[in-house]
Amino acid sequence: MPERTDHPPGDQAGTATQVFVDHRELVFAVVYNMLGSVADTEDVLQDTWLSWTGRMARGQGDGIDNPRAYLVRIAVNHALARRAAITRRRETYVGSWLPEPLVDRAAPDDSAERALRSESVSLAMLVVLESLTPLERAVFVLHEVFGYAHTEIAEVLERSPGAVRQLAHRARAHVHARRPLHRAHPRVRQEATERFVRASLGGDIAALMEILAPDVTVWTDGGGKAAAGLRPVHGRDKAARLLAGYAARHGAGFDIRYRRVNGDDSAVVFAGDSPYAVMVMDLTPEGDKVSDVFIVTNPDKLAHVRRDERAAAKEEQA
Structure with missing residues (x-):
């Protein structure tokens, strides 16, 4: 996965790389909350990177007004496709399946990364989210965890705002019935x-x-x-x-x-x-x-x- 680098003006590949790096941790957090697997999330980020840079290489970047929204859209759709493979693996998994834990680093200079990754929900919540449909989970994660409006989610999922509101209502009711609304200090x-x-x-x-x-x-x-x-x-x-x-x-x-x-x-x-x-x-x-x-x-x-x-x-x- 690319690292942050400086590139001369006009270097389209370098610009595409920098945009992706700038939003990588946000995309990671969104996808991880949808999949509950670090390994699958990294694979989805790789697919997202290839889709993003492929479009830039074809000179199609001028029509993208909001790179952040576009990257999230690509990643969410790759994550939805990845859910099918995860479900197949779960069918033959030995014993109870739990989400892959996301362990925060101890290094003090990783504070920015920890702040972004702390947007991931608790392991207990991820267990509850496993009982949602893939679309319900995507809507719940984008709306409840990251604060996306229903109209924004509708554009990401290519659904009507009304359909997204229905998905959000079902997901929220399901989660709140199984998880307390208040947590201890x-x-x-x-x-x-x-x-x-x-x-x-x-x-x-x-x-x-x-x-x-x-x-x-x-x-x-x-x-x-x-x-x-x-x-x-x-x-x-x-x-x-x-x-x-x-x-x-x-x-x-x-x-x-x-x-x-x-x-x-x-x-x-x-x-x-x-x-x-x-x-x-x-x-x-x-x-x-x-x-x-x-x-x-x-x-x-x-x-x-x-x-x-x-x-x-x-x-x-x-």
């Missing part, structure tokens, strides 16, 4: 997250019973390639035993790093320098109990996670 969420991680990785059943909500659900995604259950576990007693037993079998020697995953305070578990699991907790609206636990151990979904995020950032820039 970030500091409360951070404290609850750290309490849960200490209890679960320490195998402290009593502490787990105190922090887990009675109807908690634990989701584990290993994709058949790492330790994980085949189905979600429901209820506080079963969840506490599962987590305590998991810690007893696998907890020794792990290094826990607290990072933000999809905008929420979470835990990234390393075995040596390799990522072993990402643990994301969804809390009750009050923030004092854990309502859902999402544990991703599938190594394919952790491939972009690095222990030393500063080094990872330098690798990408090289």
Whole structure:
């Protein structure tokens, strides 16, 4: 993928590259929220880049008054086409499927990128969005997350504004029925997250019973390639035993790093320098109990996670 560069006036290819780079993080965030997969999002960005530069190379750029809107339109349509392939993969996936976690970098000089990528919704919300139709999800993401007007979305999707409003209404009603409208203060969420991680990785059943909500659900995604259950576990007693037993079998020697995953305070578990699991907790609206636990151990979904995020950032820039 191209990096930011300076180009002389009249260099059409260079100009096209610069426009794409200027909007890359926005396009990434939109597509990721539609797909829930970093790898698929990167593929869609590559397709978007090829479509964009192909049009510029054919001298068709003069008719584009708003490059930002045009790039989003290309990317959204590529993402909708990609959904079919993702759905086919899901049909043969081993065990529970969870979205690919988006782990924020720790490097302080990535603040601009973190601000843009923090527009991605929580992992729990991405699970809910999986139950929408592709068009409903596209409308929800563009309107609710990025603030696009229904008329703008209609142009992106080539639908009437009335049709977009209907899609938006159905999607919003579906999501709000499954997700609380209010969330606890970030500091409360951070404290609850750290309490849960200490209890679960320490195998402290009593502490787990105190922090887990009675109807908690634990989701584990290993994709058949790492330790994980085949189905979600429901209820506080079963969840506490599962987590305590998991810690007893696998907890020794792990290094826990607290990072933000999809905008929420979470835990990234390393075995040596390799990522072993990402643990994301969804809390009750009050923030004092854990309502859902999402544990991703599938190594394919952790491939972009690095222990030393500063080094990872330098690798990408090289």
